[in-house]
Amino acid sequence: MADIDNKDQAEMDPADMEDVEEVEEEETGEDEDTKARQLTVQMMQNPQILAALQERLDGLNGSPSGYMESLPKVVKRRVNALKNLQVKCAHIEAKFYEEVHELERKYAALYQPLFDKRSDIVRAAYEPTDEECEWKADEEEELTVSKQEEMKEKAKLEEEKKDEEKEDPKGIPEFWLTVFKNVDLLSDMLQEHDEPILTHLQDIKVKFSDPGQPMSFSLEFYFEPNEFFTNTVLTKTYKMRSEPDESDPFSFDGPEIMSCTGCPIDWTKGKNVTLKTIKKKQKHKGRGTVRTVTKTVPNDSFFNFFSPPEVPENGELDEDSEAILAADFEIGHFIRERIVPRAILYFTGEAIEDDDDDYDEEGEEADDEEGEEEADEENDPDYDPKKDAAPPAECKQQ
Numbered sequence: 001m002a003d004i005d006n007k008d009q010a011e012m013d014p015a016d017m018e019d020v021e022e023v024e025e026e027e028t029g030e031d032e033d034t035k036a037r038q039l040t041v042q043m044m045q046n047p048q049i050l051a052a053l054q055e056r057l058d059g060l061n062g063s064p065s066g067y068m069e070s071l072p073k074v075v076k077r078r079v080n081a082l083k084n085l086q087v088k089c090a091h092i093e094a095k096f097y098e099e100v101h102e103l104e105r106k107y108a109a110l111y112q113p114l115f116d117k118r119s120d121i122v123r124a125a126y127e128p129t130d131e132e133c134e135w136k137a138d139e140e141e142e143l144t145v146s147k148q149e150e151m152k153e154k155a156k157l158e159e160e161k162k163d164e165e166k167e168d169p170k171g172i173p174e175f176w177l178t179v180f181k182n183v184d185l186l187s188d189m190l191q192e193h194d195e196p197i198l199t200h201l202q203d204i205k206v207k208f209s210d211p212g213q214p215m216s217f218s219l220e221f222y223f224e225p226n227e228f229f230t231n232t233v234l235t236k237t238y239k240m241r242s243e244p245d246e247s248d249p250f251s252f253d254g255p256e257i258m259s260c261t262g263c264p265i266d267w268t269k270g271k272n273v274t275l276k277t278i279k280k281k282q283k284h285k286g287r288g289t290v291r292t293v294t295k296t297v298p299n300d301s302f303f304n305f306f307s308p309p310e311v312p313e314n315g316e317l318d319e320d321s322e323a324i325l326a327a328d329f330e331i332g333h334f335i336r337e338r339i340v341p342r343a344i345l346y347f348t349g350e351a352i353e354d355d356d357d358d359y360d361e362e363g364e365e366a367d368d369e370e371g372e373e374e375a376d377e378e379n380d381p382d383y384d385p386k387k388d389a390a391p392p393a394e395c396k397q398q
Contacts, residue, residue, distance in 0.1 A: 086249075086250065087249045087250075090244040090249050090250070091243070091244060093252065093254075094242045094243045094244060094252065097242045097254055097255050098215065098242050101208070101215055101242070101255070102211070104208060105208040105209075105211070108206065108208055111341070112205075115203075115205070115340070118343070118344070119202060119203040119222075121171060121172065122171050122175045122176075123170075123202045123203075123224070124170035124171030172347075173199070174198075174199050175343075176198060176201040176203075176204065177198040177199055177201065178347050179339065179343055179346045179347050180302075182346050182347070182352055183334075183339070183346055183352070185331060186331070186335075189305065191299075191300050191301050191302065193273045194273060194301055194302040194303065197226065197303070198302070200223045200225075200226040201221060201223055202222045202223065202224050203221075203222040204219060204221055204222070204335065204343075205219075205220040205340070206219060206336050206340050207220060214240075215239075215240040215241065215242055215255060216237060216238060216239045216240055217336060218236065218237040218238070219236045219335055219336065219340075220233050220234075220235050221234040221235070221236075227268060227271065228267065228268055228271045228273075229265050229266050229271070230266040230268070231266055234262075234265065234303075235262070236262050236263070236305065236306060236308075237260060237261050238257050238259075238260045238329070238332050238333075239257070239258050239259050240255045240256065240258060241255065241256055241258050242254070242255040242256075257329045257333070258311075259311045260328060261308070262306035262307050262308055263306055265303060265306060273299060273303060274299055274303050274304055274307070275296050275297070275298060275299055276298075277294055277295070277297075278294070278295050279293070279294050279295075280292070280293050281293075305328070305331070308324065308325060308328050309321040309325060311325070338351070
């Protein structure tokens with residue numbers, strides 16, 4: 001390292017050397033504490049040092065340091081007292097979340113009349129007034145009065161022309177189907193054969209458990225009469241727990257979904273999209289004759305959402321069932337927390353744009369970091385771009 005440092009100094013411009021010497025002379029008289037603070041700040045601004053520290057901390061996380069074992073018995077006794085206090089804190093936190101659930105129930109009743117009116121407009125049970133349809137655009141989207149009038153007149157003529165050509169659509173067609181298709185979490189569940197069914201979906205409601213009952217919530221999907229099934233409502237209920245686990249009280253972090261139950265769907269004959277029929281040819285080993293066997297097997301569909309895996313009493317599930325339930329819980333929570341309260345914003349795409357903006361910001365930060373790394377490499381006199389070149393395809397396959 002000394003040889004490299006000397007080489008670097010030899011290659012430096014004399015003027016730079018003088019500047020360095022002057023700085024060193026000025027720093028010599030500074031307070032040692034000030035120098036230490038400056039050095040600490042410089043180190044903490046170095047991303048490589050921060051990354052190394054984080055890696056070290058991650059390695060230490062959860063690893064016993066041996067310090068607790070070295071404590072005197074009387075101190076360990078007091079530590080146990082603090083742990084008991086922490087358990088009591090967890091139980092108070094559980095009560096807090098129970099009261100939050102009560103507040104959610106209270107405000108759900110206040111929201112419901114607005115959601116009911118939304119449903120009435122969507123399914124053409126109510127036609128909003130001109131006043132209710134007025135919407136003030138953002139300032140940057142506002143146009144001059146004359147331009148607005150011109151556009152209104154043009155839109156009016158186009159609407160009249162459309163009215164002559166076809167019947168005026170009722171309500172907001174395919175409202176909930178559009179919402180589902182606009183949200184990645186839900187659109188991933190949709191199959192092409194699900195879409196005609198979801199055009200009949202008129203509303204989704206959230207119902208909370210009654211006071212004094214175990215904590216739970218239900219999602220209710222309301223359908224108009226259709227050719228696919230006779231149910232008018234499909235339900236999905238999620239049971240939650242808001243109490244610390246006696247065997248591991250410190251893991252408590254708010255209510256958790258413990259299980260969920262769906263409902264039977266009364267499919268019209270030949271319309272069950274959760275099943276499909278396949279034909280297989282079988283050859284007789286002795287006679288050599290071939291026969292065709294028809295089998296009914298499960299089929300991918302959104303409506304499998306109403307038939308989740310059952311959680312056994314011992315709570316043990318195989319990996320596939322655990323993965324299905326984990327995704328199911330996430331979807332149920334998302335519908336309850338985001339989709340139902342903000343359905344119109346997911347229909348228009350505005351809520352999705354907000355979500356995308358969050359991800360874009362993170363992406364831009366990552367791009368900036370990559371740019372800085374590339375710049376550092378280019379400024380490095382020992383940097384050899386050939387070393388970073390991708391290996392040939394054969395090497396990758398190995």
